[in-house]
Amino acid sequence: MKRLEKSKKEVEAKAYINPEIAEAHKNAGIELFKNGNFPGAVKEFDEGLRRDPTNTALYSNRCAAFIKLIEPS
Secondary structure, X not given: OHHHHHHHHHHHHHHHOOHHHHHHHHHHHHXXXXXXXXXXXXXXXXXXXXXXXXXXXXXXXXXXXXXXXXXXX
């Protein structure tokens, strides 16, 4: 039963991956970042990474948004 549940989770995770949707989340995150909405940008970049974990630009963009969040005003 555990193997079946694990297999089901893996299939669902693979079905969730979609590079086109990830790119849309990346673009939305960039716009939010430009407007100073860093928490919103992090959320968009996170969702983009869930959709395409191989997109390295999303990692660096999310990192930049986190840095902006911890910078003193």
